[in-house]
Amino acid sequence: MSTIEMIRAAEMRLRGHARRTPLLSSPFLDEIAGKRVLVKAECLQHTGSFKFRGGWSAVSALSPDTRARGVIAFSSGNHAQGVALAAKRHDTPAVIIMPSDAPRMKIDNTRALGAEVVLYDRASEDRDAIGARIASERGLTLIKPFDEPQVIAGQGTTGLEIAEQATEQGIGDADVLICCGGGGLTSGIALALADRAPGLRPRPVEPHGFDDVSRSLASGRIERNDRMSGSRCDAILTPEPGQITFPILRRLCGPGLVVTDDEALRAVALAFSRLKIVVEPGGAVALAAALFHADEIEGDAMIAVATGGNVDAGVFREALERFGD
Amino acid sequence: MSTIEMIRAAEMRLRGHARRTPLLSSPFLDEIAGKRVLVKAECLQHTGSFKFRGGWSAVSALSPDTRARGVIAFSSGNHAQGVALAAKRHDTPAVIIMPSDAPRMKIDNTRALGAEVVLYDRASEDRDAIGARIASERGLTLIKPFDEPQVIAGQGTTGLEIAEQATEQGIGDADVLICCGGGGLTSGIALALADRAPGLRPRPVEPHGFDDVSRSLASGRIERNDRMSGSRCDAILTPEPGQITFPILRRLCGPGLVVTDDEALRAVALAFSRLKIVVEPGGAVALAAALFHADEIEGDAMIAVATGGNVDAGVFREALERFGD
Numbered sequence: 232m233s234t235i236e237m238i239r240a241a242e243m244r245l246r247g248h249a250r251r252t253p254l255l256s257s258p259f260l261d262e263i264a265g266k267r268v269l270v271k272a273e274c275l276q277h278t279g280s281f282k283f284r285g286g287w288s289a290v291s292a293l294s295p296d297t298r299a300r301g302v303i304a305f306s307s308g309n310h311a312q313g314v315a316l317a318a319k320r321h322d323t324p325a326v327i328i329m330p331s332d333a334p335r336m337k338i339d340n341t342r343a344l345g346a347e348v349v350l351y352d353r354a355s356e357d358r359d360a361i362g363a364r365i366a367s368e369r370g371l372t373l374i375k376p377f378d379e380p381q382v383i384a385g386q387g388t389t390g391l392e393i394a395e396q397a398t399e400q401g402i403g404d405a406d407v408l409i410c411c412g413g414g415g416l417t418s419g420i421a422l423a424l425a426d427r428a429p430g431l432r433p434r435p436v437e438p439h440g441f442d443d444v445s446r447s448l449a450s451g452r453i454e455r456n457d458r459m460s461g462s463r464c465d466a467i468l469t470p471e472p473g474q475i476t477f478p479i480l481r482r483l484c485g486p487g488l489v490v491t492d493d494e495a496l497r498a499v500a501l502a503f504s505r506l507k508i509v510v511e512p513g514g515a516v517a518l519a520a521a522l523f524h525a526d527e528i529e530g531d532a533m534i535a536v537a538t539g540g541n542v543d544a545g546v547f548r549e550a551l552e553r554f555g556d
Numbered sequence: 557m558s559t560i561e562m563i564r565a566a567e568m569r570l571r572g573h574a575r576r577t578p579l580l581s582s583p584f585l586d587e588i589a590g591k592r593v594l595v596k597a598e599c600l601q602h603t604g605s606f607k608f609r610g611g612w613s614a615v616s617a618l619s620p621d622t623r624a625r626g627v628i629a630f631s632s633g634n635h636a637q638g639v640a641l642a643a644k645r646h647d648t649p650a651v652i653i654m655p656s657d658a659p660r661m662k663i664d665n666t667r668a669l670g671a672e673v674v675l676y677d678r679a680s681e682d683r684d685a686i687g688a689r690i691a692s693e694r695g696l697t698l699i700k701p702f703d704e705p706q707v708i709a710g711q712g713t714t715g716l717e718i719a720e721q722a723t724e725q726g727i728g729d730a731d732v733l734i735c736c737g738g739g740g741l742t743s744g745i746a747l748a749l750a751d752r753a754p755g756l757r758p759r760p761v762e763p764h765g766f767d768d769v770s771r772s773l774a775s776g777r778i779e780r781n782d783r784m785s786g787s788r789c790d791a792i793l794t795p796e797p798g799q800i801t802f803p804i805l806r807r808l809c810g811p812g813l814v815v816t817d818d819e820a821l822r823a824v825a826l827a828f829s830r831l832k833i834v835v836e837p838g839g840a841v842a843l844a845a846a847l848f849h850a851d852e853i854e855g856d857a858m859i860a861v862a863t864g865g866n867v868d869a870g871v872f873r874e875a876l877e878r879f880g881d
Contacts, residue, residue, distance in 0.1 A: 253578060253600060274832040275578060336881065507599040507865030509832040540832030544880025548873045555869025
């Protein structure tokens with residue numbers, strides 16, 4: 232069970248290793264939304280996304296013996312890089328299982344961060360079987376991307392910072408909008424806010440067509456997405472909320488919000504021009520909800536988490552071409 | 557005369573108003589440079605550049621009566637926006653004199669930040685005469701972009717933060733590379749470092765063909781640029797170092813560094829992919845020097861100031877197209 236005590240302990244382990252990312256704002260964004268908008272720029276975290284927090288938390292929580300044998304993760308994206316760098320800095324071997332058709336740059340980055348990358352063919356090979364074999368041969372510990380208490384605890388440190396930074400800026404009452412895949416970040420932030428800043432209300436945000444969390448919150452039971460591709464917001468596409476994360480989301484979160492891919496790309500362009508940060512489409516859905524769905528939000532202020540910035544140059548150029556200036 | 561006491565006083569006035577911008581890094585950039593590279597992300601400052609610090613410092617230093625009458629500035633770019641927002645937050649009228657051929661977005665932004673924009677025709681009208689007439693009619697105070705003690709003091713607060721943040725990261729010995737136009741930021745940082753962190757050595761960086769400061773430091777007297785256009789680094793093109801800034805630069809700075817426009821654009825693309833920040837070409841020359849001229853730099857670590865991020869979407873797309881991925 233993930234609890235506020237685990238988040239506090241993770242905070243101590245992350246101190247001096249994870250960045251305290253800034254809470255940014257712009258009068259131009261406030262004007263678009265018609266409310267005050269603050270953006271937690273987690274794209275500025277090490278490896279370009281909040282996933283470094285969870286990776287560090289999980290690796291640092293292992294016993295020295297277990298850690299020395301190494302860790303393993305399945306990921307084609309941000310979790311891979313977060314775990315790889317956290318392991319490297321702990322001098323821990325890391326194996327990352329990636330699909331052979333993952334973008335070359337993500338594979339190269341993960342290798343450059345010191346991990347051993349094992350590629351598998353999505354069509355013909357069983358990822359879990361490959362991972363289980365390597366893990367058992369070498370005694371590696373699996374670090375799951377979201378349904379894992381120490382990962383949730385690490386992501387929750389983002390919420391402790393939001394509570395502190397909101398107070399510094401005089402905000403005690405606001406909706407906190409969080410880009411949501413499997414719910415690791417959202418549940419971690421929700422736990423932290425419930426403890427430290429009960430006037431800040433967590434709300435998950437998802438891309439249109441991949442709104443499993445929103446539908447699950449509405450129905451009260453875990454709902455699945457019909458498909459797993461076809462959105463620009465690839466970083467946050469997951470089949471369904473986690474077994475550990477969903478009960479936390481259900482207990483602590485307000486209703487989910489859903490944005491279109493074009494709204495996400497428009498938010499990418501506005502984060503470029505108004506905040507000077509690079510956000511990937513999946514990391515921009517919360518900002519998109521703040522800017523374009525403010526009528527679905529209660530308070531006078533909104534805090535949107537910009538969760539990651541690992542976007543290909545081509546996609547970013549497209550966002551600027553269509554929605555820049 | 558600008559002094560460390562003025563910088564400390566400016567720091568007190570800026571507290572809670574200017575952002576303490578983060579000091580970022582990436583193992584990928586360290587590898588390119590062959591040395592440790594830290595980036596002071598001043599593009600994340602309010603209005604997208606360090607100029608907000610100088611604007612706030614100057615406006616807040618005025619007596620209440622003088623301030624109530626208003627301020628005036630000449631600028632087509634970052635200084636305009638910095639002064640406009642600082643004045644607005646002080647409830648002070650601001651007039652900004654801009655060339656009528658300035659980019660429409662910069663004119664619109666300056667107006668949106670509450671300033672009265674007065675346009676003049678570069679070919680047929682005398683900017684100084686227009687400014688002097690309006691200033692005298694309304695009793696406005698002129699805020700010069702760099703050769704002005706309170707502006708230098710405001711920019712110098714960047715140096716206080718660099719000294720503190722370098723210590724936090726265990727760096728006591730490094731070259732501090734600063735994008736340099738008229739020398740307001742460079743002289744302010746140099747004064748702050750001389751007082752707080754004498755192991756951090758300030759070095760101005762300029763674009764090729766506009767290296768007036770580098771040549772002035774070499775010859776020991778103020779040298780002018782031959783021309784004032786023809787570089788992508790428009791934000792930092794000035795005819796010559798200032799009468800107040802140059803003696804400070806000469807006393808405290810190491811030799812200047814010069815980079816090409818292509819090196820600056822390459823640094824823009826790397827700041828995008830590795831740091832997730834938006835930097836304009838003129839604000840990227842210091843990072844370009846760190847990455848591509850490390851052999852001209854003494855220490856094992858370099859701190860590069862990314863001074864601004866107010867870049868047109870078209871120019872940014874070009875940088876990504878040529879140098880992204």
